[in-house]
Amino acid sequence: MDKEKCYEALDAIISISIYQGYLAGICGKSSGRHYTFDSKFDETNSDFKKLLNDLKNKND
16 A cells, blocks of 8 residues: 555544544434533544644655
């Protein structure tokens, strides 16, 4: 697997994680369960994306 495909896959996984957290927040509110969308989780993901971009730039 080439590096570009690997980075694309990681990026997709991160995006899905953010989206799942967001959906859990919405569904949790409507079903009466108390799932909350954790903003820290979102920040962690953006930090991870930044790290991923830094790695990508070093390898280019």
